Every structure is written in C-alpha cells, then in structure tokens.
Amino acid sequence: MNLRSTASVLAVTASLALAVSACGGGAKSGSSSSGSGGGAAAGPSSEYNAGVTQVVNPSDKTGGTLHMGMPGDFDSVDPGDMYYSYAWNFARLYTRALVMFKPVPGKEGLELVPDLAESLGKASDGGKTWTYKLRPGLKFEDGSPVTSKDVKYAVARSLDKDVLPSGPTYFNDWLDTGDYTGPYKMKGKLDDWKGIETPDDQTIVFHLKKAYGGFDYFAMLPQTAPVPEAKDTGSKYKEHPVSTGPYMFQTHELGKRIELVKNPNWDPATDPNRKQLNDSVEVLLGQNEDDLDQRLLSGKIDVKINSTGVGANARKAVLTDPKRKQYADSAALARTWFANINGDVPPLDNIHCRKAVEYAADRSAIQGAYGGPVAGGDIALSIMPPVMTGYQKIDPYGVEAHPTGDVDKAKQELQACGQPNGFSTSISYRTERAAEKQTAEALQQSLDRVGIKLDIKPFPQGDYFKLYAGKPDFAKKNGLGIIVYGWGADYPEGFGFFQQIVDSRIIRSAGNTNLSVKDPEVDKLIDKAAIEQDATARNQLWSQVDSKVMDDAYILPYVWARGLFYRPATLKNAFISQNWGMYEFLTLSTQ
Amino acid sequence: MVTYIIRRLAAAVVLLFVVSITTFAIFFLVPRLAGMSADDLASRYVSKAANSQVIHDTATRLGFYDPILVQYGRFVKGLFLGVDRNYGPGIEHCPAPCLGYSYVTQNPVLPDLLDRLPVTLSLALGAAVIWLVFGVAAGVVSALRRGSVFDRISMGVALAGVSLPIFFTGIVSLAIFRDQLGLVGDVADWVPFTQDPLTWANNLSLPWITLAFLYAAGYARLTRAGMLETMSEDYIRTARAKGLPERTVVLKHGLRATLTPVLTIFGLDLGLLLGGAVLTESTFSLPGIGKYAVDAIGNNDLPQVMGVTLVAAIFIILANLIVDLLYAVVDPRVRLA
Secondary structure, three states, rough: HHHHHHHHHHHHHHHHHHHHOOOOOOOOOOOOOOOOOOOOOOOOOOOOHHHHHHOOOOOOOOOEEEEEEEOOOOOOOOOOOOOHHHHHHHHHHHOOOOOOOOOOOOOOHHHHEEEEEEEOOOOEHHHHHEEEEEEEEOOOOOOEEEOOOHHHHHHHOOOOOOOOOOOHHHHHHHOOOOOOOOOOOOOOOOOOOOEEEEEEEEEEEEEEEEOOOOHHHHHHHHHOOOHHHOOOHHHHHOOOOOOOOOOEEEEOOOEEEEEEEEEOOOOOOHHOOOOOOOOEEEEEOOOOOOHHHHHHHHHHHHHEOOEEEOOOHHHHHHOOHHHHHHEEEEEEEEEEEEEOOOOOOOOOHHHHHHHHHHHHHHHHHHHOOOOHHHOOEEOOOOOOOOOOOOOOOOOOOOOOOOOOOOHHHHHHHHHHHHOOOOEEEHHHHHHEOOHHHHHHHHHHHHOOOOOEEEEEEEOOOHHHHHOOOHHHHHHHHHOOOEEEEEOOOOOOHHHHHHHHOOOOOOOOOOOOOOOOOHHHHHHHHHHHHHHHHOHHHHHHHHHHHHHHHHOOOOOEEEEEEEEEEOOOOEEOOOOOOOOOOEEEEHHOOOO | OOOHHHHHHHHHHHHHHHHHHHHHHHHHHHHHHHOOOOHHHHHHHOOOOHHHHHHHHHHHHHHOOOOOHHHHHHHHHHHOOOEEEEEEOEEEEEEEEOOOOOOOOOOEEHHHHHHHHHHHHHHHHHHHHHOOOOOOOHHHHHHHHHOOOHHHHHHHHHHHHHHHHHHHHHHHHHHHHHHOOOOOOOOOOOOOOOHHHHHHHHHHHHHHHHHHHHHHHHHHHHHHHHHHHHHHHHHHHHHHHHOOOOHHHHHHHHHHHHHHHHHHHHHHHHHHHHOOOOHHHHOOOOOOOHHHHHHHHHHHOOOHHHHHHHHHHHHHHHHHHHHHHHHHHHHHHHHHH
C-alpha cells in the first residue's frame, strides 16, 4: 500500500469512527452532565465562535476533575525547560511567574498583569535595569515562603542549556550574565553573580547587557516561576515541579499521565488572577489523535491540549454538523504561513523579481490548502498576524483586492527586473506536510501565469532547517528561490514574533529560522524597537518592520493561521485566549 | 540440551551485537553521509531558537564530535560498566546494563522501557491466549467440517481479520463498543493488573480482541490447512482403524502434528509483539514499548531507538528459543532426532 492510499484509509477510518460516534455517546462518569450525553447530542445550546469573545458557561461551582488529553507529550513540565505555548498555558495551573497575561477573552487577554509581582516591572538605567517587588504571603506547596532568591535561582538554572535545553534563550541572550553559566556548573556562586540582584526577600532586580523595553514579556516566561534550590533536581525536576499555583503535582507518570490536585498552600488573597474550582486535573499523554478527538466530541475528555485544535477528520465532522458546530470556536493564532523569497538565488537578488512573485501568487488557492477560512486561516496581507499587540493593517501588494494575484502588476515587475518572459527557480517544502505540498503546487500554477517556472523540491521535515532550506549554502547551491515555511510568535508582541525570522544577524551556517531577510535597515528598526520603553511607540516600530520586510519582498505571506477548537457542552468557563490562541486552561472547570 | 541452549544464547549475543552496531551506523553514518555535521545533529535536541553556542555545547555533551567508533565504544561500556551522568545538581550513576539516556527527555532508557513493559506484556499475552485458542479451534472445526456453513463463515471472517488493518478495526471498534455501547472502559486510561485486575481486563479487552482478531485469522487458516493435510495421513486412518475415539484421533494424533508450524509462527509473532505492538498501542493510546518506539523514531532519539531495538531483538530470540525447545514436547519425532 503506498503512502497516499494509506493516508486515504486512515482518513476514511477516522471519518467512519467519528460518524459512528456522532450517533450519540455518553459523557465521562462523574461529569456534571445529566447523564444523557455530554457531547453534541445533549447539554445546553451554544453558539459557534461564542468562546472567541466571551466566557462560555460561566460557573463558580467547585468540585470534579478536569480531564485533559494530548496527542504527544509536553516538551517538559519543568517551568525552566519548556517552550511550547500549550506548555506555558498549562504551567500556570501549578506555577506563578512574575508577570502573566490577563486570563480574559478578547483583546484584553493580550495585556500583561502582575502575578507574583505587585506590579509590572519598573525600568531604570534607560531600560537596562528592571525591578520587581513580590507580593507578601507567597508560599510553595510545602508551606515554605517564596522569596526573590527563589526567583533568581529559577532564572539562573534556566541559563544552563546542558541540563535544561528546551526553554527559550531570552535570558541567556539579554541578561548580563558575564561569565556566569548557571548554578549547576558554578556551584555556590549564585550570590556573587550580579546579573540578577535580590536586595531583600521581596525585591528582584534584573540587569541587562543592553536596554530592552519589553522586559515584562520576559518576566512573563515560566522561567521566572520560583524554584526552591533545596528541591531542585535538575533535569529530573519535571518529575515533580514544586507548586506555587492553585494546583500541585500528585502524580507524574512520565509520558503517560499527570494528575494535579489542590495546593493547600495557595492563597487566593495573593492571586487575583486564578481560581481553584476543580478538585483535580488529569492529563492523559501520548493519545492517538483521532481517538482523542472522538472522545472530545463525545464529552469523555474536556479539553484537548495542542496548539491547532481538532484534527483534519474531526474538523469535517464538526463543521458539517450544526449540532457539533455550536460547540466549536475558530481561533485566530499568532502564526503566519509564508514563503521566504531567497535573495541569494538570481534573479531573485533583484527586488523587482521578488515583487513579481508577491504580485503573481494566488493566496486564495493557498488558503484552501491550509483548510479554508474557518479552519485554516485568513488570507494574509502582511507578515504580522492581526491578533498581535500593535498590529496595523497594511496591504502593499493589494491582496485584499486581488486575492488570486495581480498578473498585470507582476508582469510590470518582471519588466523592471529585466526578465520580461519570466524565469525559472526552485521551491522547497516539508515532505510530511500536505498543506505545504499543495502550497508549492498552487504557487507553481499561479506563478506560471507570468512565466515564472517553479521546480518543486520536497525535503524531510526533521532536517529541513539543518540540512536543506535552513542551510544558506545548500539553498543557494540548489537554487531554492522560494522556501515554504511558517512561524508562530513566542509571545504576541513584535519582538516575540519578528526577531527570529527577520534579523539578519542571527543567520548562521545551518539550522536557521531567518531564511532570507537581509536588510540592515530592518536590523536597525529591530534594535530601535527593542530599546523603546513606550509600548505605543514600540508597536509603531514593529509595524514599520512588518512594512519594510514586505517592501523588500523577502517574505511572501499568504495565510494568517486559525485553529478549530472544540469545547464539550459540559465544559465551564471556556474561552479562547487571544494570547495563547487556544482555550485558556487556567479558568476551565466542569461543575 | 544444555549445550544446545548455551550455543543458542551465544549466537543471540552475536546477533544483538550486529543489531546494535547496525542501528548505530544507520543513526550516525547516514546523516554524516548526507553532509550533516555534529552541530547539525545536535540541533535536533535543542529548543527552536537555540544559538550556536548552545548547539555546540549540546553536541559536546552528547559526544557527537567524537569518532563514531568512540561513541559506540561508550555505548558498549555503558552496557557492561554503567554510565555516570550530570543531571544538574549532582552526578547519578546508571548501573549496568545501562542503555544510556534519552537525548530528548534525558530519562534513562532502561527504566523507561521496564516501566512500559507491563503494558506490552499485558497486551501481547492476553491477545495471544485469545488468538491461539480461537484461531486453532476455528481451524480444527473448519477442517473437520470442510465445506460446511461454519467452515465458510469462519474462513470468511478469517480473511477479513487478516485483511483489515488494526488502525481501522481499532478506531471503529472504539467508536462502537466504547463510545456507543459503553461495553468497555476507557482503554487509554492504563491501569496495572496489580492495582485493579478487573479494570485492567476491562480496559484491555478491546485491544486484546482487536489484536487477536488480526492474528487468529492467520492461525485459523494455518491450522485448517495443516489439519486437512494431517487428517488424510495414513497414521490417522490407522488410528481410526484401531478403534480409537474420534476425539483422541483428532486431538492427540491430528492436532499435535499440526501444532508444530503453528508453534513456530506463534514464537515469532509473540516475540515481535513483546518487542512492541506498535500499531495496536498507538491506536489505543497504550503507553507500551511499541508507542515508545514510535515516539523514539519520531524524535530521532538514538538511545531510545537502540533500547527498543535491543529489547525487541531479545524477545524475538528468546521466544524462538523457547519455541524450539517446545518442539520436543509437542512433536516426539523432534525428540527422537
């Protein structure tokens, strides 16, 4: 059986299974439904997309277990060693960082509010120094007090990427670390390190190498969640992270199951952002995705943990059945699907040839490849996703008026480029990704209208960046003029989205995340935005970055991603967090 | 007999050595031949925005700059002497036989495998009992009632069993028997036998039946063919002529001879399943060795891949050894030889 027929059989099987389960299905035992079914067949009526703008099924009732399931596993549950947004979202159930995103629906969810700290950071020294003061009365799960030294230790340990390799490197890159490499390699030197100072138990001061205006976003990272040094077990800390949040680890069977129970030493008086409604939270790890979707749709699982919502087969079942669709939310994500236009490959070193590609592309066809407007996403007018803080609408290539491409303009640009009859180049995509394959084919067809011939070259996903498209020498040598790609923000602010994909100074010999953007003006704008402390002015600068890269035509954005998420009728306090681009886990309950 | 067992075990050790060196070569040589440097290899095990220094440090920590033979030597040394590893606050010793630490999760591989072994054992052994009993019984009855309605139905079902992939029968049976009829528990919620035998059996019943359905089909066809051939042998006619009861003729003379090839296949099948029922565990979200293998391959996690490969090889070798020894019990002709 070839791959295509195998995939077809899988799709048919899953669809059949979903169809069978669509005939009914009971809720999990012990849930709050009346017993006749917790899925689409019963429960209170709802409205499609209600969870995008408001809290669905608000409830303050306590008790019960929140059942979660995920197709894979977290990169880690150690707050110092995690990167995926669903892991950060989940971590807030048992950890508290200095700062957090406000757990509310809509735009307000993009606002940062103090968590462990009494207020957002106070900058001094032109943005090179940031000071936070902890709330009084904070405790770990064992009742011992949380001090600023525990926060310093937590950040310090996260610097050691040999022991904790999975987290982001913002603190490594920006903190004034000097020669300090973390408490594991430099035992007993923590107090000597002045990159972070703790003048008293309540105060913590961060010293940066250079000014950074958006440091509160770094203070939001789970790496600032306190870790008691005496309880730190390094790479084994994930077996039982010590809690400061409303829940704590009861069980962690690695790769199989997590059970959180109420943390008796969490004091709501110190935490205006959280509630402790569930008696426990259970997460089943490593689940078969089709079966997990089936259980979600039949109400046996309350929440699916992933970043894109239900899978392709369940998506069809949800969108074609009004009874199910009322429980679904199509959420805009801080992610853009795009292709890099590689200036290393002639004639794309000429801006007019790059612009010809921008004009000729049929973004409408590519939108279909990603699942259409509801489940796939909206046609992108620029690189920056609209859900992000400070987004400003620009449409330099008239995409809104010409979603299928503007052939006349493309031909004009080809004339200006000196290639009036078009040219030939190659396009790469990740073999395992069907949507990227269809994207490459759609681009091949649409660019052919103006004489640009594309030779399609698939490469394996696992080594796409290390060996192929992300290796400049390889890309140049093999004439990869267009590279199919996509990027999601670490956090929904300009720096968290743009820096990794448009800063030319981070380009290295292989494994790149910036695959083509090389403009010193863009680099200057990034530096300027990074030190700007006024949020409005900073957002303005990020908008300029968006505009400049679009003008350079180094990136061809086509889809602002969306995910289709499902909330069983029995789920309470459910809404899409605009920050996470998925349900806010912190508020969910079942009673 | 003892010499025979020792000789087989010695051959098994050589085989394990070959398996391990092949796995190692595939993992390291193929990427190198494709132009992948040590840093490229290490960049698989860092976060998405890791800088060059972090990648370099990771490659150093994982020993990727060392020649491949040195790296293999370190693996073999771990098997016999154990491995010391810095987990941050201190050094921990992974005692021999140490299969190393995962590049991704940083967990020691052997305890991970042992932790998952009861799941795979429960699944494989439970299913094996079902498919052996039902498969062989159906084969015997079909052979004795050749051309009957039972024969036609059972062979038709057997054909369906062999043809239908487990990810089809598994997902559909979950939708029907768990979600619609509520006859079985939540399979994905693995409960060990020692904790609650009834829930263990209830949750595993569907994977058992689904897996057994696949295998029983083959055994039924194999047994039927063997029985048809055996029952037409002269010694069966002689046994009947001697006036032996039909039950004795069928079970003691007919089935016994048929069981030899069945046993051979059974040894291979069971050994393979104990090394990881990849599709069944993935379909039913069972956290066994097969699921572990899928994740290990997906993550390019060599220590985990190596561990699974060796454990699977050991099971296959042991199962075949046991089967070979059982030949003598089942078939007196082997004993005489």
